[in-house]
Each structure stands twice: as C-alpha cells, then as structure tokens.
Amino acid sequence: MLDALVSFDRDLFLFLNQGVRNWLFDVTLPFLTDSNRKPLGIVILAILWLLLLTKGGRPGRIAALLLIPTIALSDQLSSSFLKFLIDRPRPCHELANVHLLVGCGSGYSFPSSHAVNNFAAAMVLSYFLPRWTWAFFCYASIIAFSRIYVGVHYPSDVLAGAIIGLAVGFVVIFAFRQSEEWWRRRKGVKAEFP
Numbered sequence: 001m002l003d004a005l006v007s008f009d010r011d012l013f014l015f016l017n018q019g020v021r022n023w024l025f026d027v028t029l030p031f032l033t034d035s036n037r038k039p040l041g042i043v044i045l046a047i048l049w050l051l052l053l054t055k056g057g058r059p060g061r062i063a064a065l066l067l068i069p070t071i072a073l074s075d076q077l078s079s080s081f082l083k084f085l086i087d088r089p090r091p092c093h094e095l096a097n098v099h100l101l102v103g104c105g106s107g108y109s110f111p112s113s114h115a116v117n118n119f120a121a122a123m124v125l126s127y128f129l130p131r132w133t134w135a136f137f138c139y140a141s142i143i144a145f146s147r148i149y150v151g152v153h154y155p156s157d158v159l160a161g162a163i164i165g166l167a168v169g170f171v172v173i174f175a176f177r178q179s180e181e182w183w184r185r186r187k188g189v190k191a192e193f194p
Contacts, residue, residue, distance in 0.1 A: 009156045013091055016148045016155065017099050025149055030101045033114065033146035056129070063128035066172055067121055074120040074168040075113055078161065083108040092151045100151035112153045115144040115161025116168065123169025140165070 035041025053064040092104035118140035126133040144162055147153040153161075 005156075009154050010091075010095070012155045013148060014095075016145070017091070017151055018097075020149070021099060026101060029146040029149050032142060033150050034102060059128040062176070063125050066124050066128075066176060070120050070124050070169060070172045071117055073172070074116045074165055077168065078111055078113040078116040078164065079107070082111055082164070083113070086110040088154075088157075090152050091154055098151040099149075102150045102152065104152060109153055110157045110160060111164055112144065112147050112157040112161035114147050115140070115153075115158040116165040118143045119162045119165025120168040120172070121165075123166050124172055127169075127173050 031038065031041070036045060049064055049067070052060045056064065086108065088108055088110040090104055090107070090109040092098045092100050119137075122133075122136035122140040125136045129136075140162070144158040147158050148155055
C-alpha cells in the first residue's frame with residue numbers, strides 16, 4: 001500500500017512538473033515561489049503588510065500582528081522540526097530529468113514549508129478578513145502548486161504542508177480567542193470576533 005502511494009506521488013509529481021509545462025508557468029512560477037526572497041517580492045509583501053496594519057482597521061491590525069507569530073511558529077515547526085524528523089529527499093535530488101526552475105536546495109522535502117507558511121497565513125487572514133478568503137487561499141494554493149512545478153517538492157509534501165498550515169492557523173486563532181475572552185472577562189467588554 002505504501003509503495004503504491006509513493007509511486008502515485010512520483011507519477012503525479014512528474015505529470016505536474018513536466019506534463020503541464022508551458023512558457024507562462026516557466027516565467028511566473030519561479031518568481032512567485034520565491035517572492036519572499038527576491039527584493040521586489042519583499043517590497044511588495046512589506047507594502048501589503050503595512051497597508052493591512054495601517055488601513056485594515058482593527059481586524060487588519062490584529063491580523064497583521066498575528067502573522068508574525070503565525071509565520072514564526074509554522075516555519076520553525078516545518079523547517080526546524082518536521083523536515084528533520086521525516087528526512088525525505090527532494091525530488092530534484094532523487095529523480096532524473098526533473099524540470100528544475102529554481103535551486104534544488106540542500107534541505108529536505110516533507111513537508112513543504114512554503115505550503116505550511118502560506119496556508120497558516122491564509123487561515124489567520126481569512127478569520128479576520130473573511131471577505132478576502134478566496135484571495136488568501138488562491139494565493140496559498142498557487143504557491144503550493146509552484147513548489148511542485150519548479151521541481152522541489154512532491155504533491156504529498158505540499159498537501160501535508162497545507163494541512164499542517166491550516167492546523168497552525170487554527171491554533172493561533174484559538175489562542176487569540178482565548179486571550180480575547182480572558183481580556184473581555186477581565187475588563188467586562190464584549191468580544192468583537194465571534
């Protein structure tokens with residue numbers, strides 16, 4: 001059973017990495033997948049975060065501030081703990097003829113930290129800004145897909161990353177709600193978020 005799942009995961013990787021190849025994905029996905037490491041991407045993300053902080057009202061400010069511990073928790077859980085616990089090589093390290101569009105990296109494959117971080121952020125942002133839920137999860141899904149397309153993660157890496165990210169986001173929201181409830185009882189005010 002496990003061998004069949006591993007084989008399916010590799011076949012699906014090869015299909016998504018090579019079978020859907022096209023010039024548009026070849027140009028856009030390498031930029032998007034590592035936008036948090038490129039100067040232009042960092043500037044864009046910083047501007048969006050500052051807009052959320054300054055123009056998003058109370059929900060935007062809380063979401064912007066909660067993104068800091070959310071990403072710190074999700075990234076450390078994935079990059080510093082789970083990857084070393086699972087110890088799975090990246091497809092670009094173990095498969096021949098991978099359509100590799102970014103550096104393969106020396107790290108491990110499972111789970112995809114990009115998927116963990118982006119789905120955790122999407123979960124938190126969606127809680128405070130539900131009107132934009134579709135945009136947050138579309139972006140997280142595009143980033144997750146890009147990790148397969150550029151050749152550095154298997155589909156199971158990004159699926160597990162998405163699930164772990166959602167769980168981390170849920171934990172952060174739960175902790176916020178518990179803190180808000182404690183503060184509300186202490187001050188005798190009504191909670192703003194249901």
